[in-house]
Amino acid sequence: HYAIPHATSAYLAKKALHGKVKIVTTLHGTDVYLLGLNPSYKAIVEFSMENSDSLIAVSEFLKKETLEKFSITRPIAVIPNFVNPEKYKRTGRGKEKIICHISNFRPLKRVADVVQIFGMIVKERDCRLYLVGEGPTKHPAQKLVEKLGLEEKVYFRGNVGDVSRILGKSNLFLLPSQQESFGLAALEAMSSEVPVVATRVGGLPEVIRHGKDGYLAKVGDLDTMAEYCLKILTNESLAKKMGREARMRVLEK
The missing domain is CATH 3.40.50.2000 (Glycogen Phosphorylase B;)
Structure with a gap:
């Protein structure tokens, strides 16, 4: 490797x-x-x-x-990456919506965009944001959370040994990366029946089918990504349908 x-x-x-x-x-x-x-x-x-x-x-x-x-x-x-669908699958989800982002917090992952998009979403829909991982942009992201007054809604989880537990109870996965050669984290989310809102870069369009099991937007188009997120979070039937399509995509691949 x-x-x-x-x-x-x-x-x-x-x-x-x-x-x-x-x-x-x-x-x-x-x-x-x-x-x-x-x-x-x-x-x-x-x-x-x-x-x-x-x-x-x-x-x-x-x-x-x-x-x-x-x-x-x-x-x-x-040979595309793959995940174990028996490990990554949907579990119990509470009433409050959970948005999840998992990465190594490198600049290419644009974690600040995740926070800013969440800031737009939370004005319209009560939800929480789980940020999973460690890396060089974590501290700036924490500062941005404080600046936007989102401390009670954003949870920095650090490195987690088994992310399947978090994904299993998430409602949406957000991946606004500058570049992704494949997007393994997106595949893990899809296996867990979690719709993905991501950027149309690299190998992500090979994984996510726009409008079917997730949505794709241009890098830096935060307004459109927030709009897509709200579309999923406010329409339960759409969210479930996309989640099922996402898992089927993983099983078929």
Whole structure:
């Protein structure tokens, strides 16, 4: 998993074993459009991919990005991420609506957008926001929550060992990312019958069908995302239908 450092280490191990092992490298995203494009790493990333016996990308988007940005001749197979539907499924949900966001709180995840969108939603519909994860933008997000006076409605849960429990009782998953090579968190939510409102970037359109099991919007279009969220939160029959469609999507994939 990941072209750097794991594929590089695997190549060295293969040489030490005189080529008696095969290297299968799975590209996840940051190894391609973050580390891979750094001038300090690009050559070794390209070398590691080209010298793998098999290359896998988690989405068609990531395959396309890799072929455009690197000079490799090795064919790339697309094998999407998957989740265990027996683990991620709907559980009991209370009367108060819960919006959930799970990420590593990197700038690309745009957690501030999550908070701002929630600020718009809570003016129209009583609900709570669970922010799950840790990362560099957590503190700024906490400051924004205080600035908007949302402290009693926003819960920073930190790193959670089993996010399925939170997803199982959530009503909506919000993912306003700048970039997503696939969107595994969205897939976990969908398996839990949770409609997803996300950005139309990267591999997300390969996972979420706009208007059927979730909604997609442009990056930074907070008003539209808030509108989509309210559409789901205020229409119980629509929310249930989208939730069922989302889980079926996971089972079919």
